[in-house]
Amino acid sequence: MGHMQRLSRRAFVFGSAAIAGGVAFGAYGRAEAVAPASDNPLAAGLGPNSVSFNPWVEISPDKITLIAQHADIGQGVGSVQPIMIAEEMDLDPGQFEIRFAGPSPAYFNTGFADEFAPFVAADQSPAAEEARAKTLEWLRQSGLQMTGGSSSVPDTYEKLRVAGAVARETLKAAAAKRSGVAVADLRTQSGHVILPDGSKIAYVALAAEASKIPPMLDAQPRDPSKWRMLGKPMMRLDVRAKVMGELKFGIDMKMDGMLYAAVKLNPAKGQPLKSYDASKARVMPGVKNILEIKNGVAVIATNSWYAMKAVDAIACEWAPSAYPAEQAEHWKVLESSFKPEFLGKEWKKIGDIETGLKTGKLVEAEYRAPYVAHQPLEPLNGIGLVTDKGMEIWVGHQSPRFVQYVAATAIGLKPEQVTFHNQWTGGSFGHRLEYENVRVLAEIANQMKGTPIKLVFSREEDFLQDIPRQIAIARHRGSIDKGKIVAADLQLASTAPLKGLLERSGTPSKDPDGQLAAGLWNVYYDIPNFRATSYEAQGLSPSTTWRSVGASTSGFFTESFIDELIHAAGLDPMQARIAMCTVPHYRKVLETVAEMSDWKGPLGSGRGRGVAFVESFGTPTAEVVEVTATPDGIRIDKVWVAADVGKVVDPVNFENQVQGGVVWGLGHAINCELTYAKGAVQQTNYNHHEAMRIYQCPVIEVRGLENDPKVRGVGEPPVPPAAPALANAIFAATGKRIREMPFNKFIDFV
């Protein structure tokens, strides 16, 4: 199959398409782990006397290789995914190699089934589960292979444990055949099948025989109570290599005969180059070649620095931006987008909102969130080699099949002519779901046929081409009567991040952007009259998924507004949320964070606490932020976090991810925005877009809960509550309500 099939999700999921074999409920992935061998992309590359039971396990006579299906963007995929398999196979760390998955529909992401189906996460009704099962079938048909949406564990939790169990049981069957001992009398330990007499057969010695028997597809993963590694504090497999400086990121890769490229692209995103003058650059040291590409120029040199210096010296004339050149215009367009013609969707309507708003005291507030950049510390890069056969590309990316499509489309190849090698990445936060480096690298390598080209974006170029997080305005209204919230009408105007990404991926969607519902409609408070509506602003900067996506802005808007309503009702922000929460195990999350922080109401003069609760990607997360208003500004003293992920599979990494999410959420809320002038963003390095440094980092206490019936992810959910919890804390400490990010435009921070 070439590019992902273009299926209309709406038609497929909500039309009359019948699902063969009925609807499967519960955890996804078993079907994938026991799929027919003909679907296994590893089969084609197997050497002699080797076996692959499924797309995640490969055993040759000399080694065992486990496939990490997702991209490792710092979240731990390269460790926890192989360990989920190794747990079931009775392999120990050090007994297997790890490889990232290549492009294949076999690696479609089952974890998106919950996120894409139009039901809030807490809704486990048969109708919701049926819609999710249909969405899963659509994902299977389309082969959507993507890392994102905090889905790396939800997608693979069942799949990889089953894959490991199948491998284990098949190896036992092979050993039984060889030894004549009944399978029931065999056990497995540390990469060996153990016979009753204590003798051992290594898995690698069984590969040839295992390839000749049918895989044991009815194998069952073990009960979690039997786990050796999962669920317990364990060492991430990549930690040592990273600390020792031995792990090679994409940017560290080198090939024989390789040359280095740097680019200068039209800062008006997506617009072409009009003309250029490279006379100065041409004679600079190390320069080998100067190339014109669709939206800019590239310098080929013997060293990245020579290439960057020379490309700097090229004078370019650019076509103007398709979106407004000046930031003030972006805000004006958003302000005028609350109109029926820009309606995305009315996501939820409960009760009689107009009557509700006329009951009691009306509260109205407007909130804003700017464009922000991703800017992982490893800049965009990649190595490309084009030959007569096609293109080979080495780049860290979250969507392998779309990389094939984008690179191929750029230079007139078919997607299957592009061979993709995923790389360890120095962060992403959504940046490595976009394609600018891939497209540009394909163009450059195509002009330099036969020579491997390493492209590295300068930090400035990376900022200029970073497709930002959505910009958004919320206009919320609500009413208070007799100490209760009786109505909340949440209205959002925003650019559409997911729609933009899908379009650039070659799979445009006409559906309303589902990420604009995130944090807006999944509000689990007992409010009798409720409405959540999104409007999609047109003609603004392209925007894309940024760690926690829609909830990164709407979480701030909604939980700030709820806080305003609670204060207007004269209630305690924590007790009121607990009392209003409609989902018992979500209420437990709030109760947990109240207990952790010993919440007892106001702290007294100059100090304050704020709480916020947001469910994103199915993970209910509550945070308490404590601040002190010092003479030099706000100091963040401490943060407490409780999140329910159903199962904490990797506890140390869980804590690290949650802490990192809080740092991300707080840092960007405090001091980050991208603004356009003359069609280009004005912030081009970290001194203009700093986020949090260690001196501002509070103590962050974390607790994971396991009450949710499903296994959930944690990469993104800690982000959305951070900003509103901080704003709510600042209000508690100072009486000042901040309704716009970044907060440092309105108050100083220490």
Added chain:
Amino acid sequence: MIELTVNGIKRQVDVVAEMPLLWVLRDELGITSAKYGCGVAQCGACTVHIDGKAVRSCQAHIGEVAGKSVVTLEGLDNKDQHPVLQAWIEHQVPQCGYCQTGQIMQAISLLARISKPTDEQINQVMSGNLCRCGTYPRIRAAIHAAAANKTAEK
């Protein structure tokens, strides 16, 4: 030809004198623990030691480094048993890991000057090292642990 000592080995490179040490290490010598993050001394990912001091290698022109001794993370003495690296492993500091080699080189320099730093001293010395993943709580803990280990050894 410019001559310098990297990790105890004399090296010669044929580049312009203005080239930052970072790009000599990475693209000329194939030493990759020093990372390119910002190019303007805003992130600290390129931190190495020159004559024993933590330096942003993106700001050190190779012409000025000539004749000096450069140590990157690869060339640390007693690397496998180094108390700072050990503490970094025990506390599982890295997420993506890209900034961590620079963080570690900065932390080693801090501990060489202040054997038992306070949180405030850690903040002052480590604030030039950006971590986009937000591993700061673990960086702090690892520095305290390394300091305690070193003190215990004495």
